[in-house]
Amino acid sequence: MTAKSLCVRIICYLRDMKRYLTLLLSLLCLWVSSVETSAQKKSPQDIYIEKYSALAVEEMIRTGVPASITLAQGLLESGYGLSELAVKGNNHFGIKCHNTWKGAKVFHDDDRKGECFRKYDSPEQSYRDHSDFLRYRDRYRFLFDYKVTDYKSWAYGLSKAGYATDPSYPAKLIRLIEEYALHEYDMKPVRFAKEDLPPPPAQIEKVTVYPKMQKKDFHFKVSREVYVRNGVPFVYSEEGDTYESIAASYDLFKKEILRFNDLQTSLPLAPGTVVYIHAKKGKAAKGLDKHVVEAGESMRDIAQRYGVKLKKLYKINGMTDIDVPSEGDMIKLRK
Numbered sequence: 001m002t003a004k005s006l007c008v009r010i011i012c013y014l015r016d017m018k019r020y021l022t023l024l025l026s027l028l029c030l031w032v033s034s035v036e037t038s039a040q041k042k043s044p045q046d047i048y049i050e051k052y053s054a055l056a057v058e059e060m061i062r063t064g065v066p067a068s069i070t071l072a073q074g075l076l077e078s079g080y081g082l083s084e085l086a087v088k089g090n091n092h093f094g095i096k097c098h099n100t101w102k103g104a105k106v107f108h109d110d111d112r113k114g115e116c117f118r119k120y121d122s123p124e125q126s127y128r129d130h131s132d133f134l135r136y137r138d139r140y141r142f143l144f145d146y147k148v149t150d151y152k153s154w155a156y157g158l159s160k161a162g163y164a165t166d167p168s169y170p171a172k173l174i175r176l177i178e179e180y181a182l183h184e185y186d187m188k189p190v191r192f193a194k195e196d197l198p199p200p201p202a203q204i205e206k207v208t209v210y211p212k213m214q215k216k217d218f219h220f221k222v223s224r225e226v227y228v229r230n231g232v233p234f235v236y237s238e239e240g241d242t243y244e245s246i247a248a249s250y251d252l253f254k255k256e257i258l259r260f261n262d263l264q265t266s267l268p269l270a271p272g273t274v275v276y277i278h279a280k281k282g283k284a285a286k287g288l289d290k291h292v293v294e295a296g297e298s299m300r301d302i303a304q305r306y307g308v309k310l311k312k313l314y315k316i317n318g319m320t321d322i323d324v325p326s327e328g329d330m331i332k333l334r335k
Contacts, residue, residue: 067185230307284333
């Protein structure tokens with residue numbers, strides 16, 4: 001073989017190798033693109049959570065059912081919104097007809113063949129009915145003694161109350177909550193209207209000016225003016241009011257309204273008393289750092305005045321519940 005023919009062969013070989021390398025590189029790029037596209041594609045679970053998380057938070061605010069529990073049950077019971085029951089009947093929580101149901105019905109095989117399930121016009125109706133189903137049935141009342149952030153107690157409590165017959169139901173809910181960080185929705189802040197009211201009554205004008213809370217923000221059945229202090233809604237008691245009657249007016253349990261107002265048992269209500277209808281905050285509003293104790297004022301009085309939880313006020317000041325402040329003492333309202 002001459003040197004010239006050898007050179008020709010080498011050139012042809014290199015040219016062929018270039019083609020192979022170009023083809024290989026093209027295939028590699030296509031594979032990488034396919035992997036990236038697959039990674040970016042949302043799962044059915046993610047799509048469901050993205051679609052209904054705001055609704056779950058809204059129902060949590062309205063009724064006190066944790067958003068994490070609502071979303072986990074919705075994911076599990078509806079097959080991420082893809083089950084036959086969810087598609088045909090907008091039923092996301094597997095709620096059966098029961099004797100009290102007067103609405104539309106859809107029949108589906110479950111524990112028995114052709115069982116009757118509730119049918120809704122929209123998923124929103126299903127979510128609302130689910131919240132009311134838990135809120136207003138006696139066998140679920142104990143659940144509302146748990147904190148809204150205690151999703152594990154709620155999960156086991158639902159099973160204890162007989163929501164589902166599957167013994168692994170609590171574990172399935174908890175796995176979904178932790179895998180998709182659904183508990184973060186239980187911490188969503190409550191938003192209030194920003195419109196201003198006239199200056200508040202004289203007895204509280206040292207605290208702050210309160211924005212008015214609109215019905216659409218909290219969905220309470222408002223029959224009187226509702227104010228907001230430190231971001232927490234409250235009402236003034238009227239002649240004849242009790243903590244129980246105010247609780248009933250706002251769809252609250254007695255234990256809830258007592259807890260919101262740092263009470264163990266119900267006390268007589270003088271007209272004009274501040275009664276909180278939602279849990280207070282862990283510290284006072286910005287700009288309100290300290291309070292000088294007035295004659296006869298208790299730590300609970302101060303906690304009510306600034307919309308702060310009593311136990312948090314004790315903690316901020318390094319005090320216990322047996323410590324009594326004296327007139328002139330300086331009480332810290334924020335860390």
